[in-house]
Amino acid sequence: MKYQTEIERRRTFAIISHPDAGKTTLTEKLLLFGGAIQTAGAVKSNKIKKHATSDFMEIERQRGISVATSVMTFEYKGILINLLDTPGHKDFAEDTYRTLTAVDSVILVVDSVNGVEDQTRRLMEVCRMRDTPVIVFINKMDRDGKNRFELLEEIEKELSIHLHPMTWPINSGKDFKGVYNLAEKNLRLFTANTRADESDIVQISDLADPVLDEKLGERDAATLREDVELVDGVHGELVVEDYLQGKVAPVFFGSAVNNFGVKEMLDTFIRIAPIPRDRETTKRPVAVDEDKFSGFIFKIHANLDPKHRDRIAFLRVCSGKFERNKYFHHVRLDKDVRFNNPYSFLARSKDVIEEAYPGDVVGLFDTGNFKIGDTLTEGEEFYFTGIPSFSPEIFKEVINKDPMKTKQLEKGLLQLTDEGVAQLFTQFGGNKKIIGCVGELQFEVIQYRLLQEYGASVEFRAQPYYKACWITSKNPEKLKEFTRFKSANIAEDKDGHLVYLAQSEWFLNTERTNNPDIEFHFTSEIH
Ligand code: G4P
DSSP, X not given: OTTHHHHHTEEEEEEEESTTSSHXXXXXXXXXXXXXXXXXXXXXXXXXXXXXXXXXXXXXHHHHHHHXXXXXXXXXXXXXXXXXXXXXXXXXXXXXXHHHTTXXXXXXXXXXXXXXXHHHHHHHHHHHHHTOOEEEEEEOTTSOOOOHHHHHHHHHHHHTOEEEESEEEEOOGGGOOEEEETTTTEEEEOOTTOOOOGGGEEEOSSTTOTHHHHHHOHHHHHHHHHHHHHHHHHHOSOOHHHHHTTSEEEEEEOBGGGTBSHHHHHHHHHHHSOOSOOBOBSSSOBOTTOSSOEEEEEEEEEOSOTTOOOXXXXXXXXXXXXXXXXXXXXXXXXXEEOOSSOEEOBTTSOEEOSEEOTTOEEEEEESSXXXXXXXXXXXXXXXXXXXXXXXXXXXXXXXXXXXXXHHXXXXXXXXXXXXXXXXXXEETTSOOEEEEESSHHHHHHHHHHHHHHHOOOEEEXXXXXXXXXXXXXXXXXXXXXXXXXXXXXXXXXTTSOEEEEESSHHHHHHHHHHOTTEEEXXXXXXX
């Protein structure tokens, strides 16, 4: 176990939330604690600004920013923290899902006023699929939020996870007075824009301490005493193992914009969050402390400059040591590759690095060799599993408006879909190309980029599909028969896997009932 010290020093995670819950603000406060930035306002939000003239132009602008904030590495109390950014816009949810395959834990931000929102639900589903450990930060306690007990109940019910309060709030909105730390049994009084130093902390001997009445007033002190008795009675001490298995989520209350409650969470995070973990592959589990290097690509980012088709592939190191200029095995292409200028994301500047360890994310310049899910090893043949693609929700046929540019179009479609911008399906036995996306915005992005970067002009024709289901069967004859019979609805994905395009839920259910030998899957493992 050569690299044990390096592994134990690392925590790799993402912050997830519904847009506007406070992810950017919280990120910024964490970076301030880590000394990675000096001033507030330094982290650019990657969300689509509300009044942008055109959403997709805004996305183009954001692409430049989001490379810089894709991974933010900082140190806090001797721990090296890799914070992976996730796009805020719902049309780019798939990007977020893939980023979640590269982290070891997440922090979920919930707006105390709005409670559980759409995207919170979807993102947490992905975390549940992988049993990712979750810490919950209930934000905006300085606003009149929902009743704290009801809010916790709502989160537990809607997200199917047990919660374990670590701090407890005293009121909310303009009456918000602070939080009581249930484990350390002290009180942190609320002040706007706190430096979060020790001076705001009031030590109390126990809850009966009259200091509580003095600081909070008798009524609020009494309520706190009652609340804490109830909460402690129900929850007791946090069992860290339950958190690590994704069964229980510790909860903190605070206000990111006021930097309140953030430090408590960060201190707990570095204490309990998982170090890089072992991972499954198509061949065998890979232990994080193996000597040999392995890693996978979870994200590809196109360069903004249309004249250079260079891309940046994001590699998550899973075991061993990544080294600059050393040859590694690209499993899918069956060739050895090396990298002159791999870079790290320390302190938000792109520095060329010599080596990286499990948990780290390395940026690799790519001229088209990579696609999402690709695995690098020191020679062994396997792929990391658990990097699914999800069924798109909107389908459109690509209409080539300029037959002279057919080649460029094909290349553009392949490259953009390698990046994971959209999924490409080819009609079975024909050559109709169908693009599937999660949101309308992606079609605009594809149209724009095909023209800008490949000179190919396209239009889209809406297709009446509702879901794409990957189909498999233990009986090859039955699969062949089904494919022949339903050929109008069958397509192949880029890897040649068969897909059934269902017009509606009713059609899908009917086909399922009529074809018990065929299995319909809503996600496809990329490998
Ligand atoms: P996001 O990345 O999750 O989309 O959210 P972001 O951090 O951008 O926060 C969304 C809005 O909520 C911002 O206001 C931000 O200032 C505010 N906010 C964040 N934390 C708190 C908090 O603890 N209390 C309150 N009251 N507000 C909070 P904005 O007006 O949209 O943007 P800005 O002009 O302030 O940047």
